[in-house]
Amino acid sequence: MIRDITIGQYYMVDSPIHSLDPRLKLIATFVYVICLFIINDVYTYAFSMLALAGIIAVSKVPLKFIMRGIKSIIVIIIFTAIINVLTTKGTHVLYELGWFTVTLEGVYMATKMVVRLIMLIVSSSLLTLTTTPIQLTDGIEYLLKPFQKIGVPSHEIAMMMTIALRFIPTLLDETDKIMKAQQARGADFETGGLMEKAKSLVPILVPLFISAFRRADELAMAMEARCYHGGDNRTRMNVMALQKNDYYAMAVICGFVVCLIIIMLVM
Amino acid sequence: MDFMVKANNLKYEYTRTFEADKETRTETFLALNDVNINIKKGSFVAILGHNGSGKSTFAKQINALITPTDGTLWVNGYDTKKEEFVWDIRQSAGMVFQNPDNQIVATIVEEDVAFGPENLGIESSQIRKRVDSVLEAVGMSAFKRQAPSKLSGGQKQRIAIAGVLAMKPKCIVLDEPTAMLDPEGRKDVMETITRLNKEEGITIVHITHYMDEAVKADNVIVIDNGIVVMEGTPKEIFVQVDKLKAYGLDVPQVTEVAYNLRKRGINIPADILTPEEMVGAICQLKLTI
Numbered sequence: 381m382i383r384d385i386t387i388g389q390y391y392m393v394d395s396p397i398h399s400l401d402p403r404l405k406l407i408a409t410f411v412y413v414i415c416l417f418i419i420n421d422v423y424t425y426a427f428s429m430l431a432l433a434g435i436i437a438v439s440k441v442p443l444k445f446i447m448r449g450i451k452s453i454i455v456i457i458i459f460t461a462i463i464n465v466l467t468t469k470g471t472h473v474l475y476e477l478g479w480f481t482v483t484l485e486g487v488y489m490a491t492k493m494v495v496r497l498i499m500l501i502v503s504s505s506l507l508t509l510t511t512t513p514i515q516l517t518d519g520i521e522y523l524l525k526p527f528q529k530i531g532v533p534s535h536e537i538a539m540m541m542t543i544a545l546r547f548i549p550t551l552l553d554e555t556d557k558i559m560k561a562q563q564a565r566g567a568d569f570e571t572g573g574l575m576e577k578a579k580s581l582v583p584i585l586v587p588l589f590i591s592a593f594r595r596a597d598e599l600a601m602a603m604e605a606r607c608y609h610g611g612d613n614r615t616r617m618n619v620m621a622l623q624k625n626d627y628y629a630m631a632v633i634c635g636f637v638v639c640l641i642i643i644m645l646v647m
Numbered sequence: 648m649d650f651m652v653k654a655n656n657l658k659y660e661y662t663r664t665f666e667a668d669k670e671t672r673t674e675t676f677l678a679l680n681d682v683n684i685n686i687k688k689g690s691f692v693a694i695l696g697h698n699g700s701g702k703s704t705f706a707k708q709i710n711a712l713i714t715p716t717d718g719t720l721w722v723n724g725y726d727t728k729k730e731e732f733v734w735d736i737r738q739s740a741g742m743v744f745q746n747p748d749n750q751i752v753a754t755i756v757e758e759d760v761a762f763g764p765e766n767l768g769i770e771s772s773q774i775r776k777r778v779d780s781v782l783e784a785v786g787m788s789a790f791k792r793q794a795p796s797k798l799s800g801g802q803k804q805r806i807a808i809a810g811v812l813a814m815k816p817k818c819i820v821l822d823e824p825t826a827m828l829d830p831e832g833r834k835d836v837m838e839t840i841t842r843l844n845k846e847e848g849i850t851i852v853h854i855t856h857y858m859d860e861a862v863k864a865d866n867v868i869v870i871d872n873g874i875v876v877m878e879g880t881p882k883e884i885f886v887q888v889d890k891l892k893a894y895g896l897d898v899p900q901v902t903e904v905a906y907n908l909r910k911r912g913i914n915i916p917a918d919i920l921t922p923e924e925m926v927g928a929i930c931q932l933k934l935t936i
Contacts, residue, residue, distance in 0.1 A: 514754055546754045549796035595749045602750035605710050605742040606810065607734055607766040617761035617774040 389445070391509045397439035398510045401626045402519030408633050409507045415640055416496055416503075423647045424640055425495060431636050432499060432506075441509050449505035450498055457494055464490035517541045522620060535611025543599070551592060558587050651818045651850040652686040652709055652740075656718035659704055659873075678704040680873040681718070686866075688817070691844045691851045693864035693881075697895035701873040702854050706822040709852065710742040723817055738767060740818040741811030745826050747803035756798075756806055757782065757791040763814040774813075781812040784847075785839050801832020805839055812843070818850035819843070825857060837863065858885070858899045862920045869894060882918040901925045 397405075412428075419428055436446060450457070470485030508516070521538030528534050559569065562583050569580050659679040664671055678701045686692050696702040707713045708720055711727045723739040725732035741763075744750045753759035757778050764774045782788045785805040795803055804824050811819055821840065825833040841863055844851045853864060861867050867884045869877035871894045877884055885891070885898050888906045892898075898906070905919040905928070915928045 514758070542753060546752065546795070549794070550748050553796075595746075598744065598746060598749035599752070601707075601712055602742075602744055603752060603762075605712060605737055605744075606752075606763040606814065607737050608762070609734070609766065613768040615765050615768050615771055615774065617758065617765060617771055617778065619771050 389449075389505065389508055390512050391441045391445050393440045395438060395440040395510070396625055397435065397506075399623075399625060400510075400629055401620055401622055402511050402515040403522055403620060404622070404626050404629055405507055405511055406516070406519045406523060408629070409503055411633060411637065412503050413500060415637065416499055419640065419644070421644075421647060423643050425492070427640060427643055428499060429495075432503060435506065436502075439506060439510050441506065445509060446502055446505060449501050453497075453501060457497055460497060461490045461494050464493050513545050514542070517545070518616075518618075518620065535614070539611075547592075547595070550595075551588065554591055555584060555588055558584050649687060650685050650721070651688045651690075651723060652684065652852065653721040654682050654684040654705075654708075654718070655720070657682040657684075657705075657708065657715050657720055658717035659701075659708065659713065660716040677873050679708070679715075682870075682873070682875055684868060684875060684878075686818075686850065686852060688850055689844075689848045690866060691841070691864045692853065692866045692868060693861035694852065694854045694868045694870060695856065695858075695861055695896055696870040697856065700870045702870050703822050704873075705870065706742065706820050706852065706854050709740050709818075709820045711736045712742075734767075738814050739816055740820055741814055741816035743804070743807050743811055743819065743821045743824050745823040747800055747807055747827065750807050751795045751803060751810075754794055755791075756787065756793050756795055759795060759806060760791075760809045760813050763810055767814060777813045777815070778809075781809045784812060784843070785809045786835075799832060800828045801835045804828060804832065804836050808836070808839055808843075816849065818852065820852045820854070822854045823856065824853075825855065825860065833857070833860075856896070858897050858902075862899055869896065871895075881920055885920060886917045888917075 412432075415428060419425055436443070465482055465486045466480045468483060468486035468489045470483030472484035473481050474484055474487070475482040511519070517538050520541070521534050524532055524534030524537065559567075563569070567580060567583060569577070572580070657679050658677065658681060660675055660677055662673050662675050664673050666672075680701075682701075682705065684705075694702045694705065704713070708715065708727065709722055711722070711733050714720075714728050720727045722736045725736050725739075727733075727736055751759050752762050760778045760782060761774050764777055769777075778791075779788070782791050785808055787802065787805050787809060790798060790802065790806075795806060798806065807824075808819070808821075819840075824840075825836050828836065837860055840851055840853065843849045851864075853860065855861060862881050862885070864881060867877070867879060867881050868875060869884065869891070876894060877887070877890070885902045888898050888903065897903075899920055901919050901922055901924070902917075905915055905917060905925065908915055909917055913932070915932060916924075919925050919928055
């Protein structure tokens with residue numbers, strides 16, 4: 381059924397990574413991604429890869445799930461590889477192909493970019509695989525709070541994300557109902573070319589949008605009736621607090637960065 | 648003040664735009680016209696009326712979602728026209744809407760119930776206590792970590808009631824809360840409402856078009872075209888079968904049966920509201936024969 385789809389790609393299992401504070405996981409991912417753009421040689425690459433492999437092992441998320449994320453961007457990866465191989469200029473020519481020359485430097489560059497890209501995807505999908513959308517939202521709200529002073533509506537962003545998450549199953553349900561209703565009256569969504577298929581979506585989208593606006597209106601009223609008045613003076617039931625494991629994780633992150641810097645300085 | 652809700656010559660006017668003969672026209676429309684309603688603290692009042700009678704408009708007035716055009720409405724002693732009282736009013740008179748899907752904010756049941764208290768700025772340990780106790784009160788404790796989308800309509804509506812209860816209101820206004828539910832869900836919601844009224848002493852304003860739900864109330868108010876046309880106990884109201892039908896309303900099924908039996912010359916009371924009363928009346932009939 382359409383309503384059974386899971387939002388995001390959270391993989392439910394009990395692991396030390398899953399139980400970490402979402403704020404910490406967000407920061408850690410951020411730090412790791414920055415590191416990926418700084419590292420430049422084989423040693424630092426190997427070290428970062430090793431660290432990532434270690435975290436994957438601790439997270440208990442099967443490799444199959446992590447690979448799924450890479451599969452969806454395989455086209456981009458191949459494209460990046462080809463572009464890098466063909467356009468990098470170098471002295472060690474390996475192969476000449478009409479206008480293009482494949483050089484050793486090109487192959488080296490392409491490998492580096494592809495590995496970097498894969499690590500980028502794996503690390504960020506590890507975040508969404510081990511953190512529920514709600515935890516992520518809470519974490520983002522908290523981390524954006526300092527930017528409120530310069531006009532970033534952190535509470536509003538988080539509230540929007542929560543409501544979006546809340547209404548995804550409802551609207552999917554509704555889409556299903558509308559489709560069935562249109563099919564009952566002879567609408568055809570399966571056959572025809574791309575244009576016809578796109579056209580056949582109009583009778584679904586129009587009622588869906590109208591209903592979404594009506595829902596939004598009613599929800600706004602219901603929220604107001606429950607004294608909602610924005611983020612000021614609002615408290616939360618679940619207050620995020622750092623646990624013992626979070627401090628260990630912090631030490632691991634710091635250790636990782638320090639080691640990376642040492643390797644870069646020594647090599 | 649003894650009254651939870653006190654309406655004094657309440658008027659509410661709104662303009663609606665519509666298209667006629669290819670031009671847009673606006674028309675002012677009196678949704679409420681000189682309404683005088685007094686609802687006692689701790690009572691259970693049902694408001695009846697057909698679609699467009701103004702009953703929902705009145706409900707929204709109680710929550711200060713809209714304010715009177717003319718006249719005054721006091722809710723728990725606060726004048727709804729005074730903007731400084733708006734949060735006090737909404738805290739003391741909670742509101743449950745018709746569509747359970749469109750009033751649940753969060754993705755987890757307990758988070759949604761916590762939404763109201765969070766808005767009031769209550770301390771987190773206190774919120775946790777309230778959430779646990781109100782979920783217990785509506786009988787939904789077992790579902791507190793679930794996603795609302797996985798619940799049935801009746802369960803969602805009970806969550807919505809819990810969400811209002813967590814704000815510790817003195818009065819709950821329910822705007823056709825059972826209209827979109829199946830019979831099972833309706834029964835659960837009605838049981839929850841009556842229990843809250845009897846045990847917690849919360850004033851209930853129940854807007855409905857199900858007559859058998861109105862029977863459970865202490866008082867029934869009938870609104871037609873923005874005017875209060877009938878007011879009284881369920882028995883006083885439902886004996887007037889012809890009058891109710893003229894306002895486009897039904898009477899409870901057994902009351903209608905009693906009405907028809909009386910028409911045929913069978914001597915049974917006209918104010919029968921429940922099947923049990925009917926059984927009693929029929930048994931006595933047999934005795935007299």
